[in-house]
Amino acid sequence: xxxxxxxxxxxxxxxxxxxxxxxxxxxxxxxxxxxxxxxxxxxxxxxxxxxxxxxxxxxxxxxxxxxxxxxxxxxxxxxxxxxxxxxxxxxxxxxxxxxxxxxxxxxxxxxxxxxxxxxxxxxxxxxxxxxxxxxxxxxxxxxxxxxxxxxxxxxxxxxxxxxxxxxxxxxxxxxxxxxxxxxxxxxxxxxxxxxxxxxxxxxxxxxxxxxxxxxxxxxxxxxxxxxxxxxxxxxxxxxxxxxxxxxxxxxxxxxxxxxxxxxxxxxxxxxxxxxxxxxxxxxxxxxxxxxxxxxxxxxxxxxxxxxxxxxxxxxxxxxxxxxxxxxxxxxxxxxxxxxxxxxxxxxxxxxxxxxxxxxxxxxxxxxxxxxxxxxxxxxxxxxxxxxxxxxxxxxxxxxxxxxxxxxxxxxxxxxxxxxxxxxxxxxxxxxxxxxxxxxxxxxxxxxxxxxxxxxxxxxxxxxxxxxxxxxxxxxxxxxxxxxx
Numbered sequence: 001x002x003x004x005x006x007x008x009x010x011x012x013x014x015x016x017x018x019x020x021x022x023x024x025x026x027x028x029x030x031x032x033x034x035x036x037x038x039x040x041x042x043x044x045x046x047x048x049x050x051x052x053x054x055x056x057x058x059x060x061x062x063x064x065x066x067x068x069x070x071x072x073x074x075x076x077x078x079x080x081x082x083x084x085x086x087x088x089x090x091x092x093x094x095x096x097x098x099x100x101x102x103x104x105x106x107x108x109x110x111x112x113x114x115x116x117x118x119x120x121x122x123x124x125x126x127x128x129x130x131x132x133x134x135x136x137x138x139x140x141x142x143x144x145x146x147x148x149x150x151x152x153x154x155x156x157x158x159x160x161x162x163x164x165x166x167x168x169x170x171x172x173x174x175x176x177x178x179x180x181x182x183x184x185x186x187x188x189x190x191x192x193x194x195x196x197x198x199x200x201x202x203x204x205x206x207x208x209x210x211x212x213x214x215x216x217x218x219x220x221x222x223x224x225x226x227x228x229x230x231x232x233x234x235x236x237x238x239x240x241x242x243x244x245x246x247x248x249x250x251x252x253x254x255x256x257x258x259x260x261x262x263x264x265x266x267x268x269x270x271x272x273x274x275x276x277x278x279x280x281x282x283x284x285x286x287x288x289x290x291x292x293x294x295x296x297x298x299x300x301x302x303x304x305x306x307x308x309x310x311x312x313x314x315x316x317x318x319x320x321x322x323x324x325x326x327x328x329x330x331x332x333x334x335x336x337x338x339x340x341x342x343x344x345x346x347x348x349x350x351x352x353x354x355x356x357x358x359x360x361x362x363x364x365x366x367x368x369x370x371x372x373x374x375x376x377x378x379x380x381x382x383x384x385x386x387x388x389x390x391x392x393x394x395x396x397x398x399x400x401x402x403x404x405x406x407x408x409x410x411x412x413x414x415x416x417x418x419x420x421x422x423x424x425x426x427x428x429x430x431x432x433x434x435x436x437x438x439x440x441x442x443x444x445x446x447x448x449x450x451x452x453x454x455x456x457x458x459x460x461x462x463x464x465x466x467x468x469x470x471x472x473x474x475x476x477x478x479x480x481x482x483x484x
Contacts, residue, residue: 106278112286120149290322413449
């Protein structure tokens with residue numbers, strides 16, 4: 001072997017291998033460059049905060065509000081529900097954020113509720129008032145998305161800088177700059193009032209106390225530890241996201257509640273944010289009312305409502321909208337089902353080409369392959385579907401499609417007996433994964449599965465809750481015949 005530009009190159013030919021003394025070869029060989037992203041900045045920030053707390057028993061007010069799950073302190077607000085009677089959510093968000101008094105505000109936004117748009121509007125307003133603002137998230141894509149929304153609210157021009165990640169193509173918008181090196185963030189703050197970056201940026205010691213606000217987007221996927229590390233950067237924290245979407249990716253075991261995301265920790269056992277703790281964006285601009293009724297009842301304590309006009313999102317013919325169950329009998333399948341692939345092929349042939357209308361009631365053309373998302377829980381079924389379905393149809397696991405939407409979503413459940421499926425009922429019927437899959441749909445969601453889905457063998461109370469939710473779906477869904 002030979003090291004070349006940091007890579008290991010295997011040079012042993014078959015002839016040389018015959019003569020090689022195998023005892024001298026290393027036990028493990030890596031043929032691919034291994035890139036390890038250290039977390040020193042985050043770890044150092046958490047250690048510094050812990051050290052101060054150990055010596056003084058004092059935490060920064062905003063961080064203490066988070067860890068103790070305290071209602072936000074808002075100037076002019078005497079307690080109780082944050083949103084005033086007759087006040088729009090947009091008005092309440094702006095008033096609460098503008099009046100934060102070294103505290104934390106949580107804004108929960110279910111699918112299609114416009115959390116990015118309204119978040120951008122609030123950020124633009126704070127910037128006009130002279131505030132220094134940071135935007136953080138678990139991904140550079142999410143950061144760019146919220147920065148772009150703030151620029152749109154500011155009229156299309158916004159002087160700001162994005163720290164880290166890969167610069168792709170032209171600037172995001174007029175006034176946006178890119179900086180690769182996080183150590184230059186402080187210098188940039190002398191010139192701009194908005195800065196975007198990940199936890200590695202905002203956990204830096206030289207950024208401590210530099211911001212008035214730190215907005216954390218997709219906070220349902222931001223680990224509690226990373227948020228603690230970033231908290232030193234700003235006097236006020238604003239968490240935007242939805243803990244009923246996909247959980248944060250984690251590795252290893254975390255004691256107590258330390259492995260939760262920031263929003264999961266703050267909401268504790270609540271499905272939606274209590275009125276005195278934060279704001280709940282209650283209108284979905286995506287979901288047809290029949291879809292919204294199930295999603296709201298199953299995941300959001302019946303607080304999510306369809307926005308006016310959503311009822312006009314329909315397909316010609318039947319089924320026109322809502323949730324549909326297509327029963328496909330099969331046996332012995334755990335991660336993939338050829339029977340469901342055949343049924344989905346036939347279903348697509350029946351759906352593609354239908355006329356559809358949008359929220360304004362106007363014709364939106366005919367349903368094409370690109371207007372359909374097909375979701376499966378396992379990669380084996382994804383590969384089967386990709387091989388069988390026509391080009392243009394988007395196929396993947398639910399992890400791929402968070403943040404996306406389409407007029408029609410088809411969910412392939414794969415498993416013949418849920419309790420024997422790969423990774424068990426907890427994975428197959430996981431409420432967050434089911435929520436994300438169904439809530440991608442604007443008009444129609446079709447669940448394809450074995451008729452015995454609701455007859456799983458349960459071994460715990462939690463499994464009973466999961467199966468009960470699936471039974472609720474099957475009971476309320478329209479039914480199609482397998483030959484469709």
